[in-house]
Amino acid sequence: MARLFLFFCLSLTVISAFGQKNGTISGTIKDASTGETLIGATVRIKELSQSGTSTNSYGFYSISAPEGDYTLIYTYVGYQTISKQVSVHKTQVIDVKLAASNALTEVVISSNRPNNDQIVSPQMGVEKLNMSQINSVPVVLGEKDVLKTITLMPGVKAAGEGNTGFYVRGGSSDQNLILLDEAPVYNASHLFGFFSTFNSDAIKDVSIYKGGMPAEYGGRLSSVLDxxxxxxxxxxxxxxxxxxxxxxxxxxxxxxxxxxxxxxxxxxxxxxxxxxxxxxxxxxxxxxxxxxxxxxxxxxxxxxxxxxxxxxxxxxxxxxxxxxxxxxxxxxxxxxxxxxxxxxxxxxxxxxxxxxxxxxxxxxxxxxxxxxxxxxxxxxxxxxxxxxxxxxxxxxxxxxxxxxxxxxxxxxxxxxxxxxxxxxxxxxxxxxxxxxxxxxxxxxxxxxxxxxxxxxxxxxxxxxxxxxxxxxxxxxxxxxxxxxxxxxxxxxxxxxxxxxxxxxxxxxxxxxxxxxxxxxxxxxxxxxxxxxxxxxxxxxxxxxxxxxxxxxxxxxxxxxxxxxxxxxxxxxxxxxxxxxxxxxxxxxxxxxxxxxxxxxxxxxxxxxxxxxxxxxxxxxxxxxxxxxxxxxxxxxxxxxxxxxxxxxxxxxxxxxxxxxxxxxxxxxxxxxxxxxxxxxxxxxxxxxxxxxxxxxxxxxxxxxxxxxxxxxxxxxxxxxxxxxxxxxxxxxxxxxxxxxxxxxxxxxxxxxxxxxxxxxxxxxxxxxxxxxx
Structure with a gap:
């Protein structure tokens, strides 16, 4: 593992050397009213096709381009899209705050971008839910529930009535890795499974990987609920x-x-x-x-x-x-x-x-x-x-x-x-x-x-x-x-x-x-x-x-x-x-x-x-x-x-x-x-x-x-x-x-x-x- 890690660090140095003529823009994207970082917000360069990227789990993004003048476009579901004129000639930090849209309230049933990301992204078998979805789905006794909502997705099946367990693509319930802020949760149920351990008020982002699991996840066979x-x-x-x-x-x-x-x-x-x-x-x-x-x-x-x-x-x-x-x-x-x-x-x-x-x-x-x-x-x-x-x-x-x-x-x-x-x-x-x-x-x-x-x-x-x-x-x-x-x-x-x-x-x-x-x-x-x-x-x-x-x-x-x-x-x-x-x-x-x-x-x-x-x-x-x-x-x-x-x-x-x-x-x-x-x-x-x-x-x-x-x-x-x-x-x-x-x-x-x-x-x-x- 140590040799792999060293080899990869050397590879990064080589790759970086080939890309030094480009300018790089990075920063953090947040909610303008709360300061909450936005996960999966999209950043793209209007003048360059297929140049888009998205923020990571902490709202950080990085995008590169040859020297020149460009228009950066920032988008996120439920927020107003903004654009910025930039001159790319060196490394720059541009932090962005997006304001929530004042349009008629709507629940967006999608991955978290209002574009064709599901077409472009190589990632398969992933579903992303926003909290508007989860809070709008009727559940037993009115307690909004992350685990009950994901069972409404194809390939994810409820283990049964009165049970928060779920099966993903034929795997048993213990073959699902459930992470809460990176910490594994071994039994995610209350009252013998009638409710899950996840209080929807505290949850910002939910993603479930059913197939094509990214390499950073491991330890379970069927899925990751992050x-x-x-x-x-x-x-x-x-x-x-x-x-x-x-x-x-x-x-x-x-x-x-x-x-x-x-x-x-x-x-x-x-x-x-x-x-x-x-x-x-x-x-x-x-x-x-x-x-x-x-x-x-x-x-x-x-x-x-x-x-x-x-x-x-x-x-x-x-x-x-x-x-x-x-x-x-x-x-x-x-x-x-x-x-x-x-x-x-x-x-x-x-x-x-x-x-x-x-x-x-x-x-x-x-x-x-x-x-x-x-x-x-x-x-x-x-x-x-x-x-x-x-x-x-x-x-x-x-x-x-x-x-x-x-x-x-x-x-x-x-x-x-x-x-x-x-x-x-x-x-x-x-x-x-x-x-x-x-x-x-x-x-x-x-x-x-x-x-x-x-x-x-x-x-x-x-x-x-x-x-x-x-x-x-x-x-x-x-x-x-x-x-x-x-x-x-x-x-x-x-x-x-x-x-x-x-x-x-x-x-x-x-x-x-x-x-x-x-x-x-x-x-x-x-x-x-x-x-x-x-x-x-x-x-x-x-x-x-x-x-x-x-x-x-x-x-x-x-x-x-x-x-x-x-x-x-x-x-x-x-x-x-x-x-x-x-x-x-x-x-x-x-x-x-x-x-x-x-x-x-x-x-x-x-x-x-x-x-x-x-x-x-x-x-x-x-x-x-x-x-x-x-x-x-x-x-x-x-x-x-x-x-x-x-x-x-x-x-x-x-x-x-x-x-x-x-x-x-x-x-x-x-x-x-x-x-x-x-x-x-x-x-x-x-x-x-x-x-x-x-x-x-x-x-x-x-x-x-x-x-x-x-x-x-x-x-x-x-x-x-x-x-x-x-x-x-x-x-x-x-x-x-x-x-x-x-x-x-x-x-x-x-x-x-x-x-x-x-x-x-x-x-x-x-x-x-x-x-x-």
């Missing part, structure tokens, strides 16, 4: 929030040191537990049922070339039935980043990142009390560089070092019926170096290519077993602190290309390989607080995914409409499943309960969106197949994976009825989940036991749902503004199975009946009052 928080208002102190049926939220932001920096603090809490106190049931009264989360961020710019950012997230769920049991889990993340601009061409970001996820389960029964705990902790150092070698070459390179600590699960008890169990901690280093180049080969052809070199080491101390295929111990070996138990090195090539057929259409192709060394073991098809995390080891090999995709992209009516059709095929290696009847929690020999196999996923994604106007929205459709193959399951034959959905349809519409009223609606349809049903039963000692054959050989019923919403904007005052949001979730009361169980029929002897449980079987209305001053 979420960035607001930096804070550098101009004024503001307060905003909302009061809903089950939760309230508030955000405070303002300047630091006369605008040299800013801060943002956003908090949210549910108050379902308040209603339990009013219950007449002595068991329910005083029980716990709530969650809270806190987002905080601050930044300070020492000068035009140096800035520091601090951000953190703190969230926790507390559920418990008085004097019976208690469950709580939570995430904590912290990020320190230092930006430095070496020159008008070279930008760096240095990050120190902390992430922790933990859960505690307690039983307070007098004769059977116990407590089970588990956690995973990451310490991460990253160094990222962006080098604008020329308008034809945009280069990124860097290193990423992560230290993992996993406490798989401990059980402590005060009773004689439950024995204490202490499972050894596991430690590992996950290191990577990457380099990529976005190369504009010609006016028609653009290529994004690179490689990520990842290296994983499982470390001592501890005792490590090696198992045979039947789960029997072959050998046991002890290692001291810091000793390498097992090492895996994995090159991950990345390639994407775009060829413009004409000014409004293009074809694209991508190939990428990803590896994953942190694995989730669960008996459930959805995310659970008690999911068990394990590392690659002498028994568990890194999961590997190779994906190829290609597509046709077309804009219509002066970029008012965008259409895309993408097909993909994914090969999956070293997939992990559990044996029937496996015990996963607090099991010292959990790896003996696992089986290993392969998988495949392929599909077609269609996407049509209208970006502007009083009526806008999108339609997404996915036709796909996902299958697994394990020698120990289904006699080694392929079977439908739990995340397999043949058809998945989403329709989203948003209409600006008047200046103060806007309407929205979503319709979703999906093939039912693949499940395992009993094929027979027998009776032992008066108890019925069901027998099963074949994994996931049946389907739950197909599901569909219609949600509607409306927003009423109050009259705008000089220092105060409010709005009301109304919504009805599941308008016509469609029943989606949350679980299906089987039992002996109570009315027809010697027969079996299925019992379906649905969480939201009736329409769920909600209302929220939002305010800002």
């Amino acid at each position: 979420i960035k928080m607001y930096d804070g208002n550098t101009k004024d102190f503001t307060v905003q929030g909302g009061i809903g049926l089950i939760a309230s939220r508030i955000k405070v932001e303002g300047p630091i040191d006369s605008g040299k920096g800013s801060f943002m603090v956003s908090a949210r809490r549910t108050y379902i537990d308040v209603f339990t106190k009013l219950s007449k049931d002595s068991t329910v009264k005083g029980s716990s049922l709530y969650f809270y989360d806190l987002n905080a961020k601050a930044n300070y710019h020492f000068d035009s070339n140096n800035a520091i950012f601090l951000s953190g997230y703190f969230g926790k769920d507390v559920l418990g039935l008085k004097n019976i049991f208690g469950t709580n889990w939570g995430n904590t993340t912290g990020t320190i980043r230092f930006n430095h601009i070496f020159s008008s061409k070279l930008f760096s970001n240095t990050s120190l990142i902390y992430s922790n996820y933990n859960y505690v389960i307690q039983s307070f029964q007098t004769n059977d009390s116990f407590e089970a705990t588990s956690k995973i902790t990451d310490l991460n150092f990253k160094e990222d560089f962006q080098y604008a070698a020329s308008n034809s070459h945009r280069i990124k390179f860097g290193i990423d070092v992560i230290h993992h600590t996993i406490d798989p699960g401990n059980i402590s008890s005060t009773s004689n019926t439950v024995n204490d169990i202490n499972v050894e901690h596991r430690y590992g280093f996950e290191n990577a170096a990457y380099v990529s180049d976005e190369w504009k080969v010609s006016d028609r052809l653009s290529i994004l290519y690179g490689v990520r070199l990842s290296d994983f080491s499982l470390l001592g101390p501890g005792s490590f077993n090696t198992y045979d295929a039947a789960g029997n111990v072959i050998t046991t070996k002890s290692y001291g602190s810091g000793q390498v138990v097992k090492n895996y090195f994995s090159p991950e090539p990345r390639l994407s290309a775009s060829y413009q057929l004409d000014s409004v259409s293009s074809v694209k192709f991508s190939y990428n390989r990803n590896t994953q060394n942190i694995h989730v073991l669960t008996n459930s098809t959805s995310s659970s607080p008690t999911d068990l995390y394990v590392m690659s080891s002498n028994n568990i090999k890194p999961e590997i995914a190779d994906q190829v995709s290609t597509g046709w992209f077309r804009n219509f009516d002066d970029n008012l409409f965008e259409f895309s059709a993408e097909v993909y095929y994914k090969w999956l290696q070293n997939q992990i499943d559990y044996k029937d009847g496996a015990q996963l929690i607090a099991n010292q020999d959990v790896e003996s309960q696992l089986v290993y196999g392969s998988g495949r996923a392929y599909g077609l994604e269609l996407f049509l969106k209208k970006k502007y106007g009083r009526f806008n929205g999108w339609v997404g459709y996915t036709l796909s197949k996902t299958e697994d193959k394990f020698a120990a399951i289904n006699n080694g034959s392929y079977f439908a994976a739990p995340q397999d959905r043949t058809h998945d349809l989403s329709v989203v519409g948003i209409y600006q009825l008047t200046k103060r009223w806007s309407l929205s609606g979503t319709f979703v349809y999906s093939t039912g989940q693949a499940v395992t049903y009993p094929t027979g039963k027998y009776e032992v000692g008066g108890l019925t036991t069901f027998s099963y054959s074949g994994r996931d050989g049946y389907r739950e019923p197909a599901t569909n749902r219609l949600d509607i919403g409306a927003t009423f904007e109050g009259k705008k005052h000089k220092k105060f503004h409010s709005s009301w949001t109304f919504s009805i979730y599941n308008l016509y009361g469609s029943r989606e199975p949350y679980s299906i169980t089987f039992r002996d029929s109570k009315t027809v002897p010697n027969t079996t009946e299925a019992v379906e449980t649905s969480i939201f079987a009736t329409p769920i209305p909600s209302v929220t009052w939002n305010f800002k001053f």
Whole structure:
């Protein structure tokens, strides 16, 4: 990795030498009213075709041109376009502030540029959402949700009702890397998945990569969900929030040191537990049922070339039935980043990142009390560089070092019926170096290519077993602190290309390989607080995914409409499943309960969106197949994976009825989940036991749902503004199975009946009052 890094730095020197006759203009683009940096704002030179660039995650841009006089054009969705006359003869810094448009409020359904970027960019399989989109989509109980919104995109499927988990192009929910200001979030759910951990008030930018993943990302097979928080208002102190049926939220932001920096603090809490106190049931009264989360961020710019950012997230769920049991889990993340601009061409970001996820389960029964705990902790150092070698070459390179600590699960008890169990901690280093180049080969052809070199080491101390295929111990070996138990090195090539057929259409192709060394073991098809995390080891090999995709992209009516059709095929290696009847929690020999196999996923994604106007929205459709193959399951034959959905349809519409009223609606349809049903039963000692054959050989019923919403904007005052949001979730009361169980029929002897449980079987209305001053 060190040799690669040195070689690339020398290459930059050579490239730079060839480009010194050009002048370079760089700077930062911000919101004129708040000082918030704008991610993905476009900068182009009017006189030079294909000369455009865009700002990075910190609002920085760099563009070069031969000496001469030019017109620079700055654009960003929802903001007024401005142009500047410049004379290029040397390096210049031009910072720009864009003012929000005063035109009729509209929600833009697009990537974040009002041009044909989807045609020109070589990046495939990426969707970018702005917060206007997320805040306009009706959701359950009115809590705006990032994770619920992305499942309305093609290729992204909801894991099920009452679940924030999602599947991307056939991958399981644990194969998605979720980042909040660069920090990984391991369990992004509240209340067992009814809500996500992301408070929309604190979120500035959301991007999901489904294919052609950039080289700077790694560690997961299927996707990256990159979420960035607001930096804070550098101009004024503001307060905003909302009061809903089950939760309230508030955000405070303002300047630091006369605008040299800013801060943002956003908090949210549910108050379902308040209603339990009013219950007449002595068991329910005083029980716990709530969650809270806190987002905080601050930044300070020492000068035009140096800035520091601090951000953190703190969230926790507390559920418990008085004097019976208690469950709580939570995430904590912290990020320190230092930006430095070496020159008008070279930008760096240095990050120190902390992430922790933990859960505690307690039983307070007098004769059977116990407590089970588990956690995973990451310490991460990253160094990222962006080098604008020329308008034809945009280069990124860097290193990423992560230290993992996993406490798989401990059980402590005060009773004689439950024995204490202490499972050894596991430690590992996950290191990577990457380099990529976005190369504009010609006016028609653009290529994004690179490689990520990842290296994983499982470390001592501890005792490590090696198992045979039947789960029997072959050998046991002890290692001291810091000793390498097992090492895996994995090159991950990345390639994407775009060829413009004409000014409004293009074809694209991508190939990428990803590896994953942190694995989730669960008996459930959805995310659970008690999911068990394990590392690659002498028994568990890194999961590997190779994906190829290609597509046709077309804009219509002066970029008012965008259409895309993408097909993909994914090969999956070293997939992990559990044996029937496996015990996963607090099991010292959990790896003996696992089986290993392969998988495949392929599909077609269609996407049509209208970006502007009083009526806008999108339609997404996915036709796909996902299958697994394990020698120990289904006699080694392929079977439908739990995340397999043949058809998945989403329709989203948003209409600006008047200046103060806007309407929205979503319709979703999906093939039912693949499940395992009993094929027979027998009776032992008066108890019925069901027998099963074949994994996931049946389907739950197909599901569909219609949600509607409306927003009423109050009259705008000089220092105060409010709005009301109304919504009805599941308008016509469609029943989606949350679980299906089987039992002996109570009315027809010697027969079996299925019992379906649905969480939201009736329409769920909600209302929220939002305010800002």
